Amino acid sequence: MITFELSEEQIMAQSAMQDFASNVLGPAAQKADRAASADQATLDALWETGIVQSQIDQADSDRSAILNAIILEELGAGDASLAIALAAPFAFVRAIAQYGSQAQRASLAQFAESASFVPAAVALMEPQFGWDPRVLKTTAKKVDGGWQLDGAKTMVPFASKLAKVLVIAATPEGNKAFVVDGAAQGLRVAGAVATLGLRCLQMGDIALQGVRVSDQDVLGEGGEVDVQAIIDAGRAGLSAVMTGLSRAVTDYVIPYTKDRSAHGSALARKQVIAFRIADMHIETNAMRWMSWRAAFDVEKAPADATRSAQLAYTYSAGRCMSIADEALQAFGGHGYVRAHPIEMWYRNARALGMLEGLASV
């Protein structure tokens, strides 16, 4: 039966995350952006929410993709960059918890027990022009006692600090996911270069040169896993974060345009501005329902999830960018200077809609 009704637990989590996002993430956002790094205290506060750990404790049936989408929207409304800081290890942990073998799941104890933030990520994107998740250049080759990974991944969060990374690589039987230690031999991190947006993630490229992993490190019982399901969950997650960012932008534009006067009346009283704000609001709502729909499919109807997650991601990437763009335009020069967060949101919106694998529902 079709319904948009949230459970009490979901409403409570939503409200708690909203408080956390506005009290902790919002105030830390611009500082982390300028420093191109997040405070350890902020990362630890993110960790202490228990969102990542909750994936480990729960039985498969208790993990709720819808709840994850709700949480990611709230975090994204606080700050998209810090939201992804948590979503990246979340994506890693969820993939292992959901699809991992017994031994792989047991290895998550490292995450469950840590009192402080553990950097981890899913490494899907590749640096070459025209990269395509179906035709990855990073390869895994069967060797004695395991596999050998070669290739390069780009824009991996916390590239130089990774405890663990799930590398998606091409094999003759299609894409597989490999659990790789951050300190593995042959894994080389290119010198960190700051990025346009989502700067606190310290994203960087990693090169894999003859990295050896054992058979037990191939994700899934016996190495069987549908990597597309991880990509789908990632797209749904990014869509939720973009929903949050778009909402934050809209909420920030409303009081400003009501307050600022030009040519005899408040900006917001001019149809050209008011209509843009109405569209921001409508499109943000559409993004939310699409991310919920995708999350629902990821959990309950995986066969439909590839489509609905792609649609949610495509729509959100386009609209999140245009919402940030229109907001910047409404602010005029004030949108272009760093005194307001608009220019940061504009950069973050561009980045979010270009990335894959950095979140999950």
Added chain:
Amino acid sequence: MVDFTLTEKDKQIIQIQLEDEQTVLKYARYYDQNHDELQPEELPEAKGRPNPYYMLQDSPDGTSGAVLTEAFLHLHTPDVRMRITRSGLGDKIVNYGGTPEQKARWGNKTLSIAITEPGAGSDPMMITGKARYDVATAEWILNGEKIYCSQFGMADGAVVMLRGEPDANNIRPFLSFVVEKGTKGLQVLGQVDKMGCRNWDTADFVLQDCRVPSINKLDVDFGGALQVFNGTRPMVAAMGLKYARSIMEAAVAKLEEQGQRIDYATNTNGRSAVQEKLLSMEAEYEAATMVILHSKWTEQNQGNASKLTMKEAAEAKAIGGRASRRISQEALALLGPAALSEEAFPEKWFRDTRIFDIFEGPGDICRLIVARHILGYSKKELS
């Protein structure tokens, strides 16, 4: 808990509509080319077939709800209606706010609603049609021209909105009257010659010193009566999307004939330009559909008098209307020059869908409603 699964009964009812949709296609071109001819109240194929709308209204148990599931029927509105419903917005208003005597007289008639004039569309303040009371005969004398009245061709009459004599503040009040066909001074101008939706009964008429007795004057809170739009806006948005989607599906079918399909698994780099365009159209379609479904869910829970329902209905209409325009224009272009031919339906659907961002509240008016709501502005502050 959030759920996006149709129930078995939802599917059953929607399936009937899907079959109707295919069945009536053979009449679509005829009524497109013969707009003066009203379709029969019931097509021969309707005999012995259940009416999906009645099935839903009569026993909503086991569906996602009478209001929500109906949105899926509207997303599959047949090109020509299987049956004409003998009820219009006008008789709904009589039944909503008429006196017992008025309800008895007109409650079971089919009455259109006549508001729009050549110089008054989305702003009713521009209405100039006049009503003047004649004390001598206790009659009202009505004058004016009303256009674009849905269902007026087959209706028994209309509820007509006019302006009375200026009050103390020199403002002409809005008054409404039931005017039945056959009343002297009512001149029916016939079917409107439209670009699309040419099967849709739409007529114009003139009132010239048309006299009606006092009983024909309704004392209705129009604002209240027009809450009906909170239900019909998402419905109309869904109907428009149906035509746009049909063109998009025709393009997808052509792609499949060439052994291609939209690849959802890959990213932009793995899709052709045509696939990418279709994906972006489909995403826009899906976005509009989700907003429509959410607004219907809100209406189902809060009723159509709620402020939230009003805002969400306007959202659905705004996003649906725009999506219909963009998708129909781009999908027809993708189909290529052959799609311009009247041999096939895409050119018809292209014409049909364009009205859906206009009637029942144009996108711009809907954006005004949404903007006022989220900015906290009154009508006066944002117009």
